[in-house]
Amino acid sequence: MDLELTPLxxxxxxxxxxxxxAALAAIVAVLMRSQRLGRPGxxxxxxxxxxxxxxxxxxxxxxxxxxxxxQYQGDHGAVSEWSTVVQATALQAALTDDQLKQLALEAQRHxxxxxxxxxxxxxxxxxxxxSGRLAHPHRSKFTPAFYDLLYEEALNQTLTYVCRKIENYDxxxxxxxxxxxxVNFRLDRQILDCRREFNEQETQELPNLNDLEAIAxxxxxxxxxxxxxxxxxxxxxxxxxxxxHIRHHPEASFQAIALARFGERSWEDIAQEYAIKVPxxxxxxxxxxxxxAPQFQRLL
Amino acid sequence: xxxxxxxxxxxxxxxLTAHRRxxxxxxRHSVPAVQKRVYLNxxxxxxxxxxxxxxxxxxxxxxxxxxxxxxxxxLDVADVMVSGVGRLECRPVLPGASAIAIPAAVSSDRxxxxxxxxxxxxxxxxxxxxxxxxxxxxxxxxSIPLSDLQSPEMLGSFLAQQATEAMPVRxxxxxxxxxxxxxxxxxxxxxxxxxxxxTFAWRSGAAAETGGTDAADSSPQPVPQVGQSKSIxxxxxxxxxxxxxxxxxxxxxxxxxxxxxxxxPAVGQTxxxxxxxxxxxxxxxxxxxxxxxxxxEAIQLKFVAAIAEQFSVQVVLGDRTYTERFEV
Numbered sequence: 126m127d128l129e130l131t132p133l134x135x136x137x138x139x140x141x142x143x144x145x146x147a148a149l150a151a152i153v154a155v156l157m158r159s160q161r162l163g164r165p166g167x168x169x170x171x172x173x174x175x176x177x178x179x180x181x182x183x184x185x186x187x188x189x190x191x192x193x194x195x196q197y198q199g200d201h202g203a204v205s206e207w208s209t210v211v212q213a214t215a216l217q218a219a220l221t222d223d224q225l226k227q228l229a230l231e232a233q234r235h236x237x238x239x240x241x242x243x244x245x246x247x248x249x250x251x252x253x254x255x256s257g258r259l260a261h262p263h264r265s266k267f268t269p270a271f272y273d274l275l276y277e278e279a280l281n282q283t284l285t286y287v288c289r290k291i292e293n294y295d296x297x298x299x300x301x302x303x304x305x306x307x308v309n310f311r312l313d314r315q316i317l318d319c320r321r322e323f324n325e326q327e328t329q330e331l332p333n334l335n336d337l338e339a340i341a342x343x344x345x346x347x348x349x350x351x352x353x354x355x356x357x358x359x360x361x362x363x364x365x366x367x368x369x370h371i372r373h374h375p376e377a378s379f380q381a382i383a384l385a386r387f388g389e390r391s392w393e394d395i396a397q398e399y400a401i402k403v404p405x406x407x408x409x410x411x412x413x414x415x416x417x418a419p420q421f422q423r424l425l
Numbered sequence: 426x427x428x429x430x431x432x433x434x435x436x437x438x439x440x441l442t443a444h445r446r447x448x449x450x451x452x453r454h455s456v457p458a459v460q461k462r463v464y465l466n467x468x469x470x471x472x473x474x475x476x477x478x479x480x481x482x483x484x485x486x487x488x489x490x491x492x493x494x495x496x497x498x499x500l501d502v503a504d505v506m507v508s509g510v511g512r513l514e515c516r517p518v519l520p521g522a523s524a525i526a527i528p529a530a531v532s533s534d535r536x537x538x539x540x541x542x543x544x545x546x547x548x549x550x551x552x553x554x555x556x557x558x559x560x561x562x563x564x565x566x567x568s569i570p571l572s573d574l575q576s577p578e579m580l581g582s583f584l585a586q587q588a589t590e591a592m593p594v595r596x597x598x599x600x601x602x603x604x605x606x607x608x609x610x611x612x613x614x615x616x617x618x619x620x621x622x623x624t625f626a627w628r629s630g631a632a633a634e635t636g637g638t639d640a641a642d643s644s645p646q647p648v649p650q651v652g653q654s655k656s657i658x659x660x661x662x663x664x665x666x667x668x669x670x671x672x673x674x675x676x677x678x679x680x681x682x683x684x685x686x687x688x689x690p691a692v693g694q695t696x697x698x699x700x701x702x703x704x705x706x707x708x709x710x711x712x713x714x715x716x717x718x719x720x721x722e723a724i725q726l727k728f729v730a731a732i733a734e735q736f737s738v739q740v741v742l743g744d745r746t747y748t749e750r751f752e753v
Binding site (some may be wrong): 166167168198237238239240242243244246250274275277278280281282284285288289305319322323328331332333334335336338349351354365368369372383386392393403404406407408409410411412414415416421422424425 | 437438439440441442444445453454455456459460461464475478479480481490493494495496498499500519520529530531532533543545546547548561562563564565578579581583584585588596636679680681731732733736
């Protein structure tokens, strides 16, 4: 997208006022192409709700791009920053409370789980996030880092609530009759709920992928799980893991396969040893795990 | 992939709940490789579950292997059991990967595999797409290129279709007296049956409760302990033909069942329609057994299947077909 935008932006900046409109229209076309909001679902390609949203977005993209065209500095990397700002500005302007309400009503119109409702809810969630209309209550009560974590969690739960309980939304309710009042009311309560569930001392920083790589020390709390299950399978007190085997292959018992897996042997390796195909072996193992699951759970 | 605005609609922040759950499960394990695997699988399952919950589906965590520490250790699992739909596997996809990796031991029993991209910060999950094609494992891991996935937008209609398609009839549960609606115990209908073929005599439900000993007394031939029947209608309107499908079970050891499948004429009829075909299809929908009626009273097929194995019963008359899925 950036590669396409760069020459268009130069063109718009250097164009005469008369030619500038054509360059701006081309910029808006590029921006709209990557925009999911306002896209109709596969079931109803000409649904007027999405068409109206798309038209509004397109108008606001033009307004935002026109206002920002002179601010583009032309240096490397600036173009993606420019387009991010323009899109965010346009979305906030386009996504009025009434637009959000229309999406909510569209979701309500279709039965739960229907592809039409799912599409409307996906659009609604994205629209809520991009609208700039989400409140940030209780901010002063927490350190900024902890508040960010709480807020993110509370917002996740709020959006799940919006999706699952969209029937509860009553457009006639409240004096202002604003859709976002319904969402923000829930968000406020959810933040307080999350604060009860997670405390600041225990919740420092969430690990990233590198932190997971660094996990090396066995955790002290329950180091015995692997050993407990392994010992139980090896001891086989009820004589069931040894006797459960692949049809016509008494040597390929659940016990033998499980112990081989604990020894980090690959499926291919085990398959070769018993001259049994990997799919047969692995699906037998999976069925056994399912079958013996209640017994393993009793060990934990 | 560089166009993030395109992905954001299917993205989900991984916040406190997701990470706490992952940490709690991770702490149950002691092998570093398993700890890491469990952490990532838990995040992927959380993301997949939230995605599905937001679309109106319920997750049965108690039936999801990904939330059972013993299963986490035995298997590389990230499944979520979706009520009324089935088991979906949420495979984590890490930065730089161009394929989803499906471990051999999660290759059966899944209705679809979701590719869940986890970014390097582990703070954002993105549903990249899904595949409903069940891989046939040849090695430890089967790779499915991300470019072969169906788009996330198609998941809604795929799930709706899965939910309306009947769940397979669970035969093992019949032994515990849990029978799907639409089936009738054969003990109730045995009197209505027109002379069953000699090799297919039904034992009454009462006899089944007394155990295996009386089987030897009443008949030298083992007969199904449990039998259920249902009427099936082929075609519609005036051309519709009704026949009775009977399924009997005879346990063979701890995890195998002998399964008897029979077609009998509908009540009041004495013969099956000529050229009526009965077929057993395996999990890949390949016919493994067939029988055809030629002015006969009943046709039947008998076979042995292991626990969790899936098969379908197909009844064909001309261009009319009836199929029912079963899981042992």
